[in-house]
Amino acid sequence: MAQSFLISPDTRVRLSDYDPSYAGGYKRKADTKDELKRNVERLRELQEVMWAEGKHALLIVLQALDAGGKDGTIRHVMRGVNPQGCQVTSFKVPTEEEMDHDYLWRIHKATPRRGYIGIFNRSHYEDVLVVRVHQLVPQEVWQARYEQINHFEKLLAASGTTILKFFLHISKEEQKERFAARLADPRKNWKFSLKDVKEREHWDDYTRAYEDALSRCSTPWAPWYIVPANHKWYRNLVISQIVADTLGKLDMRFPSPLPDADKIVIPD
């Protein structure tokens, strides 16, 4: 996988420069199966050390337009991970209590503790995405948030949390096909929402809002990756690889063995 997908800090992102159908030379799902399996296994092993050591935390942020594949990513990439050491939080429309606090309040509470992998299915970025597109707060309020978010993420990073942020990039045509598939299959009907179809009308506004978030909030301590996501199998391969590589670079080890483990007698 030669391409990096990492957005360097201060890059001016234009999403039209990124091909959502890119698949790195792979032709079909079967071509990526073994590699995905290896990554999932690597992740399983790394997470066990992370859990045992209890020193580092990993936060994975997933953002995408509707039907972008956030749920599928979690299902496929995290399938080897011990559920006990992993916590998924899906951020919905804020509750009344959440609304009565600053927008990072609910986010901060959900960040992973040491030893854990935390996955955000949507995140604080909604506060510069849906909130901006629908003008839920005045412009000067959301404008100030990019800097606040960078500071917040810096605090997390300085406290032992490794942060990876993935934007799952699909095309407008692919979204239409996925909505249609949800309608066509009775077992997928539950995923279909007229609200999502309505949101689609704001595609261009969302594109601009995403471009700003990706441009302004990819930092050395909390990088954004733009993942080509029209092909679900390639998306899974890319994300599993980045997560495993990132964990692999952390200096993690099992706690030192007991010096006299062989001398301890366990009574019958």
Ligand code: AMP
């Ligand atoms: P879903 O991911 O399909 O369950 O939908 C969750 C909904 O909550 C999406 O329409 C999001 O845009 C919305 N949402 C998430 N966070 C916020 C927020 N901070 N403000 C307003 N809407 C939000």
Ligand code: MG
């Ligand atoms: Mg939805």
